[in-house]
Structures are given as C-alpha cells and as structure tokens.
Amino acid sequence: MLSSIQLSRRAAPAARPTPADFDINLGLNTSTGFFPERPLPQLPEAYASWEDALARAKKVLILGEDLTDDDSERRAEGELWREQIRSLPVISTDVLNMDKQLLRRAHKVLTFLVHFYVHSIPPSDDNGPILVPRPLVAPLLEVSSVLQMAPVLTFADTVLWNWDLINPDLPVTLDNMRMGVDLFSGTEDERNFYLGSARGEIRGIEMLHIVNEYHNLPNVTDFPSICRINRLLARLAVVIRDIEQIIQSVREIVDPRMFYWEVRPWFNGSASGSSKPAWIYEGVDRTELLDLSGPSAGQSSVMHALDLFLDIDHKIQQRRYPAPSESNKRADHGFMERMRRYMPGKHREYLAYLGATRPVREVAQSVPAVREQYNAAVTALKKLRDAHMRIACLYIVTMSRSSPPPGCPVFAMMQRMERQKASQGPVTGTGGNELSLLLKAGRDATTRAVLKGN
Numbered sequence: 001m002l003s004s005i006q007l008s009r010r011a012a013p014a015a016r017p018t019p020a021d022f023d024i025n026l027g028l029n030t031s032t033g034f035f036p037e038r039p040l041p042q043l044p045e046a047y048a049s050w051e052d053a054l055a056r057a058k059k060v061l062i063l064g065e066d067l068t069d070d071d072s073e074r075r076a077e078g079e080l081w082r083e084q085i086r087s088l089p090v091i092s093t094d095v096l097n098m099d100k101q102l103l104r105r106a107h108k109v110l111t112f113l114v115h116f117y118v119h120s121i122p123p124s125d126d127n128g129p130i131l132v133p134r135p136l137v138a139p140l141l142e143v144s145s146v147l148q149m150a151p152v153l154t155f156a157d158t159v160l161w162n163w164d165l166i167n168p169d170l171p172v173t174l175d176n177m178r179m180g181v182d183l184f185s186g187t188e189d190e191r192n193f194y195l196g197s198a199r200g201e202i203r204g205i206e207m208l209h210i211v212n213e214y215h216n217l218p219n220v221t222d223f224p225s226i227c228r229i230n231r232l233l234a235r236l237a238v239v240i241r242d243i244e245q246i247i248q249s250v251r252e253i254v255d256p257r258m259f260y261w262e263v264r265p266w267f268n269g270s271a272s273g274s275s276k277p278a279w280i281y282e283g284v285d286r287t288e289l290l291d292l293s294g295p296s297a298g299q300s301s302v303m304h305a306l307d308l309f310l311d312i313d314h315k316i317q318q319r320r321y322p323a324p325s326e327s328n329k330r331a332d333h334g335f336m337e338r339m340r341r342y343m344p345g346k347h348r349e350y351l352a353y354l355g356a357t358r359p360v361r362e363v364a365q366s367v368p369a370v371r372e373q374y375n376a377a378v379t380a381l382k383k384l385r386d387a388h389m390r391i392a393c394l395y396i397v398t399m400s401r402s403s404p405p406p407g408c409p410v411f412a413m414m415q416r417m418e419r420q421k422a423s424q425g426p427v428t429g430t431g432g433n434e435l436s437l438l439l440k441a442g443r444d445a446t447t448r449a450v451l452k453g454n
C-alpha cells in the first residue's frame with residue numbers, strides 16, 4: 001500500500017544541491033543558517049564617503065516628523081547632511097562584485113542611507129514625492145541587481161547582516177552576537193526588535209536541518225522512514241513552539257510605544273500606504289515598478305521554508321477545509337510571494353527548490369501513521385500565528401491610537417497625532433496591506449492545512 005504513494009507531482013531533482021549552493025550555512029560545528037558565517041566587514045577606502053555618511057547620520061539625524069519649527073539647529077544639520085549626500089560622486093560598484101560580503105555591506109549601507117535620507121526630511125504641506133538622489137540610487141540598483149534583491153531596506157539589512165561578534169575568537173552563536181550594529185533611532189527598543197527576529201531565525205536553523213534530513217531519506221514508504229518522518233515532525237513542532245515563545249518574549253524587551261512612534265516610521269518604504277508620499281529614484285524611468293515596500297519579518301526565509309515544508313497554501317489555490325471566509329478572500333494573497341523578492345536571490349532560490357521537492361503533507365495524506373505528527377506541527381504553526389497576531393495588534397493597531405512616548409517634543413507630538421488622525425483608515429502593514437486581514441488570512445491558511453480523518 002505504501003509503495004503506491006504518488007510523489008511524482010514534485011519529484012526530487014536528480015542532482016541535489018547543497019545548502020552552501022543557496023548561501024545557507026549548515027556546518028557541522030556551527031550552523032548560521034541564513035546568516036552569513038562572519039559579520040560584514042567595512043567597505044574599502046574608495047567607499048569611505050558612504051560609511052562616513054552613515055556614521056554621521058546616526059549621530060545627527062532624527063525623524064523629520066519629530067522636528068519642530070524651533071529646532072533650527074537640527075534642521076540645519078539634517079539639511080547639510082542631505083546636501084552632502086546629493087553632492088556625493090556616483091561611485092561604481094564593480095570592484096565589489098567579487099566579494100559577497102562587501103556587496104551585502106554595500107546594500108546595507110546604501111539602504112540605511114536611503115531610509116535616513118527620506119525619513120529625516122521634515123513633513124511638508126505639498127505631500128509630493130521625495131526624490132532619492134542618484135549617488136545613492138545608482139550604486140544601490142547595481143548591488144541589488146547582483147544580489148538579486150529589492151533596492152530598499154530589507155529584513156536581511158536589519159537582521160541577517162546587522163550584527164558583529166562580541167568576542168571575534170569565539171564561534172557565531174546568539175550569545176556571542178551583538179545585534180543592531182546600525183540603528184536608526186539608536187534605541188535599545190530598536191536593537192531588541194532586531195534581536196527578537198534574530199532569535200527566531202537562529203532557532204529556525206534546526207528546522208533547516210530537519211528539512212535536510214527529510215530530503216536525505218532514501219524513500220518515504222518503508223517503516224523505518226515513516227518512523228523517522230514522525231520524529232522529524234515532532235522535533236519540528238518543538239521548534240515552532242519555541243519560535244512562538246520567542247515572538248511573545250518581544251514584549252519583555254521592546255516597548256510598544258517606542259516601537260510604533262520612534263522605530264517603525266524609519267522602516268516605511270515607498271509603497272507603505274497610499275497617504276504617504278511615494279519616492280522617486282532619480283534616474284529611474286518608472287520607480288513604481290521597483291519593489292520598495294521596506295523591511296518585514298515576512299521576508300524571513302526561515303518562516304517561508306516552514307510554510308513550504310508544511311505546504312501552507314497562502315494563495316488559497318487548493319480546495320481545503322474550511323472554505324475561506326469573506327475576509328480571507330479580500331486579503332492580499334500575493335503578500336508572502338512578493339516578500340520573497342526582498343530576500344537575497346540565493347535564499348529565494350532555496351525556497352523555489354523546497355517548493356519543488358516532495359511535500360511532507362502528501363506523505364501525511366497517504367500514510368495515516370504520519371498524520372497526527374503532521375497535524376501537531378501545523379497546529380503549532382497556527383498557534384504561532386495567533387500569538388503573532390496579538391503582538392502585531394498590540395504594537396501597531398493599539399499603538400496607532402496612542403500618543404508618542406515622553407521625550408518627543410510636545411508640538412511635534414501634536415502634529416504627528418493630527419497627521420495620524422487625518423490619514424486614519426484601516427491600519428496597514430508593509431506595502432500598505434490591511435494588517436488584520438492579512439495576518440488572519442495567513443493564520444486561516446495554516447488551519448486549512450490540517451488533515452482530517454485517520
């Protein structure tokens with residue numbers, strides 16, 4: 001009976017690529033997963049003007065929204081910084097192409113500069129588009145094209161590539177990593193926000209091992225293999241429960257008001273909501289064709305790998321039970337797929353590879369003995385998404401009705417609250433999607449993966 005399982009729909013490719021082919025590190029001694037094996041180095045001397053501009057931005061820039069009319073000194077410093085950016089030479093990135101770490105560093109520095117540039121501009125009445133200058137745009141498009149990723153701040157820039165080692169002689173472990181080498185707000189809340197995501201990412205490395213072990217099984221039909229699959233799924237459920245705990249623990253280290261008012265505004269991209277002014281990338285014919293949403297943990301390859309392994313149907317293409325609700329149908333079904341364009345190209349290739357390999361859900365469908373463990377893993381993921389929805393609601397939906405934290409100048413604070421009120425509609429996430437619809441649809445798509453019957 002077992003040998004009749006149909007796995008031909010997505011048969012494993014003949015020559016199996018290794019994790020290293022996808023820039024994934026699953027080393028025997030230390031596994032860093034989607035993190036690089038070492039922290040990023042500084043850029044060579046020829047690019048010192050970018051590194052210097054970033055160091056200066058961190059010292060002198062604050063959110064343009066926090067500037068009052070009286071704050072003339074800070075306004076002048078900000079304008080001077082932006083003027084210096086506009087007058088930088090356009091530097092070729094050709095010499096970086098041979099070194100992936102330098103390309104990553106260039107992407108990270110340039111995208112931080114872009115977001116510093118845009119969000120340090122004081123709000124104006126005309127609400128017109130913001131011109132992002134060519135000295136940032138031209139090299140950013142070049143490195144993004146080589147790395148095959150969006151030319152905007154991403155999860156990789158803020159988390160995967162944003163750490164160094166406390167003790168460079170010791171291995172890369174969470175305890176030895178200092179997150180948030182570069183910060184916008186300079187707050188511990190921002191650093192801890194990145195840390196929360198990094199913890200999830202690191203815990204997820206075991207999941208990559210599990211997937212790898214599953215793919216290494218010679219077949220999925222004999223008794224020992226079925227026992228192995230059950231053990232792998234049981235291990236996976238533990239990993240998922242741990243990531244759920246990690247998401248909840250963000251509450252202990254990130255203040256929601258600080259996050260909402262002082263950290264998150266720096267992340268907004270050009271497509272972050274229709275009421276925001278769009279950006280124009282100088283020298284680009286149609287900026288609106290670029291992917292410019294900004295960073296989101298929705299760009300974490302670990303979480304996508306989990307969805308692919310368990311075959312969660314975010315696009316609602318399969319006939320599954322219960323049928324999608326009306327609000328599920330209205331949600332943005334392309335969100336998760338779009339988020340992949342913000343990942344480094346090699347990581348996206350890994351996900352494409354995973355999507356083309358034998359699906360564990362199909363095995364669980366055909367082999368009743370696997371169903372219980374499969375369903376337990378899916379249910380753990382559904383619970384993770386429930387917990388995540390509560391966090392997103394607390395940090396964004398509830399905070400959208402709060403006032404900025406103490407420390408924000410009173411006048412700027414009143415102006416920000418007024419602007420907020422004027423643009424009030426449903427609260428949106430990265431790319432301007434209605435947040436609660438989006439997250440609920442993901443949670444419900446997860447529930448629909450559960451297999452019925454014995």
Ligand code: HEM
Nearest residue numbers: 196197200247250296297298303385391392395429430442
């Ligand atoms: C304060 C903490 C957090 C907040 C406020 C938050 C908020 C959000 C929001 C608003 C979205 C919707 C998409 C977007 O707008 O980008 C989202 C998506 C997502 N977040 Fe978070 N998040 C937090 C922490 C985390 C952590 C620690 C993880 C993983 C370890 C995570 C994983 C995800 C994933 C995978 C998605 C894609 C949607 C889904 O899979 O359901 N988030 N998050």
